[in-house]
Amino acid sequence: MRIFSLISTATICWVLSVALPSAQAENWPQWRGPKLDNISHETDLPISWSSTENVAxxxxxxxxxxxxxxxxxxxxxxxxxxxxxxxxxxINTDGKELWRKVVGQGNKTARTDEGNSASPSPCTDGKHVWSYMGNGAIGCYDFDGNEIWNFNMQDRYGRFDIQFGMTSTPVLDGDRLYFQLIHGDGDAATQEALVVCLDKLTGKEIWKQPRPSEAVAENEHAYASPTIYRDDEREFLLTHGADLIVAHDLDTGKEIWRSGGLNPPDRYDRTLRLVASPTTAEGIIVAPSAKRSPLLALRPDGTGDITDSKTYRLWQHEKTPDVPTPVVYDGIVYLCMENGNLTTLDAKTGETFYKQKRTHRQRHRASPIYADGHIYLTARDGRITVVKAGPEFEVVSVNEMKDSLAASPAISNGTIYLRTFDNLWAIRKE
Structure with missing residues (x-):
C-alpha cells in the first residue's frame, strides 16, 4: 500500500507539473483584461515579431x-x-471564423481614420457575449451565435448627442452590465447624462442614475469608459467625463463621491473632452484628463465632493495621457502620451522615475499593456514598442506590423491578439 501511495503521489505530482503551463493561461474577457487593469499574468510571451515572424x-x-x-x-x-x-x-483560436451577427446598422466614422461605430469592445463571461455599438445597438449572444436579446440604448435612454460617437465600452461585472452615457448639448430639457446598470441575461434595467455636472461645450462629451474599483474593504463603479470622476454604489448607482480638478476653472478649456479612462490599483485611483490639464491620483475612501480635499488627493502630475489609459503595476504608474513618449511615476508619491522618454513619435490610440515584465506600446501606424518594466527606461524591441491599428492588444494562452484595421493577428512564439 505504501509503495502504491508513493507511486500515486509521484504520478499526481508529475501530472500537475505537466499541466501547470496550461493552467497559467488566462482569459481576456473584456477591454483592459480580467481585472480591468491592462495587466496580463501570462509568461513566456513573444517580445519580438514582424508581419511574418512569430505570426501564428x-x-x-x-x-x-x-x-x-x-x-x-x-x-x-x-x-x-x-x-x-x-x-x-x-473566431476560434486556430484563426477560423465560426459566425458573425449584425448587432445593428448605421455606421459613422470619426475624423476619417480615428474610429467608427464599432469602437466599443465586446465582453464575455464564457457562456454569452455582449456587443455594444456606438449607435446604441446592443446585443447578447450565446457562444453558438444565437441571439438572446437585442435593443438600442437610444430608444430607451434618449438620443446620443456626442460629436465623435459613443465609444465608451461597458463594464461586465457579475450578472450586471454598467454603462456611462455622458453626452449632451447643454439643454437639460432634452439631454441628460446617465449611468445605467442592466441585467446581463435579460437586458432589463436594474437602475439608472442621473450624472449632473457643470461641464459646458465639448466637455459634456465623454469618450472614456467606466471601470470598477475593488479592494478588501470597498467596491464601486467609476465614471469618467464632463470634468469629473465619480464613484457610484454598484447596487443602486447612488453617488458616493466626486472629484473635479481635471479641468481647472482658472484656465478652463471648453474643448477638454475626456478620452483616456481611469485605472486602479489597491489604494489608488489614477484619473487622467486631456491636453494641458493634470493627471490626478486619488484615494478610494472619500465621500461627497473631494475636489479640494488634500486628504483624498494623493498627488497630481502636470502632464496627462490624452487617449491611452494609464497602467499601474508593482508600485509604478506608466503614462503613454499621445505622441508615444513614456513617463513612469511612483504610485505612492507621484515622484518621477523617468519622464517623457521617446519611443515612436506617432499617434498612440491604444492603451499600454503590462505582461511578463514588459510594457507594450501600440502606435497607430502598426509599430509596437516593447519597453522593460521598472524604474529605468529600456526599449527591448520594436515590432513593425505594417498594418494600421487603434485597438488595444488582448493576451490569452501565450498569444497576443492584435485587431488592426484590416486583419486580426495572432502573435505567438514559434
Whole structure:
C-alpha cells in the first residue's frame, strides 16, 4: 500500500507539473483584461515579431474597427463595421471564423481614420457575449451565435448627442452590465447624462442614475469608459467625463463621491473632452484628463465632493495621457502620451522615475499593456514598442506590423491578439 501511495503521489505530482503551463493561461474577457487593469499574468510571451515572424495566423476583417478583441478559451470575439452593418464576429483560436451577427446598422466614422461605430469592445463571461455599438445597438449572444436579446440604448435612454460617437465600452461585472452615457448639448430639457446598470441575461434595467455636472461645450462629451474599483474593504463603479470622476454604489448607482480638478476653472478649456479612462490599483485611483490639464491620483475612501480635499488627493502630475489609459503595476504608474513618449511615476508619491522618454513619435490610440515584465506600446501606424518594466527606461524591441491599428492588444494562452484595421493577428512564439 505504501509503495502504491508513493507511486500515486509521484504520478499526481508529475501530472500537475505537466499541466501547470496550461493552467497559467488566462482569459481576456473584456477591454483592459480580467481585472480591468491592462495587466496580463501570462509568461513566456513573444517580445519580438514582424508581419511574418512569430505570426501564428492572421485573418482578414470585413471592415475596420477600433475595439479590442476579447478571448475565452478557444473563442475570440471582435467587432467590425462592414458598410452599414455593425458586426460581432466569433473566431476560434486556430484563426477560423465560426459566425458573425449584425448587432445593428448605421455606421459613422470619426475624423476619417480615428474610429467608427464599432469602437466599443465586446465582453464575455464564457457562456454569452455582449456587443455594444456606438449607435446604441446592443446585443447578447450565446457562444453558438444565437441571439438572446437585442435593443438600442437610444430608444430607451434618449438620443446620443456626442460629436465623435459613443465609444465608451461597458463594464461586465457579475450578472450586471454598467454603462456611462455622458453626452449632451447643454439643454437639460432634452439631454441628460446617465449611468445605467442592466441585467446581463435579460437586458432589463436594474437602475439608472442621473450624472449632473457643470461641464459646458465639448466637455459634456465623454469618450472614456467606466471601470470598477475593488479592494478588501470597498467596491464601486467609476465614471469618467464632463470634468469629473465619480464613484457610484454598484447596487443602486447612488453617488458616493466626486472629484473635479481635471479641468481647472482658472484656465478652463471648453474643448477638454475626456478620452483616456481611469485605472486602479489597491489604494489608488489614477484619473487622467486631456491636453494641458493634470493627471490626478486619488484615494478610494472619500465621500461627497473631494475636489479640494488634500486628504483624498494623493498627488497630481502636470502632464496627462490624452487617449491611452494609464497602467499601474508593482508600485509604478506608466503614462503613454499621445505622441508615444513614456513617463513612469511612483504610485505612492507621484515622484518621477523617468519622464517623457521617446519611443515612436506617432499617434498612440491604444492603451499600454503590462505582461511578463514588459510594457507594450501600440502606435497607430502598426509599430509596437516593447519597453522593460521598472524604474529605468529600456526599449527591448520594436515590432513593425505594417498594418494600421487603434485597438488595444488582448493576451490569452501565450498569444497576443492584435485587431488592426484590416486583419486580426495572432502573435505567438514559434
Amino acid at each position: 495566423w492572421k485573418i482578414p476583417m470585413p471592415g475596420p474597427g477600433g475595439a479590442s478583441p476579447v478571448v475565452w478559451d478557444d473563442r475570440i470575439f471582435v467587432t467590425a463595421a462592414a458598410g452599414d452593418d455593425l458586426l460581432l464576429m466569433c
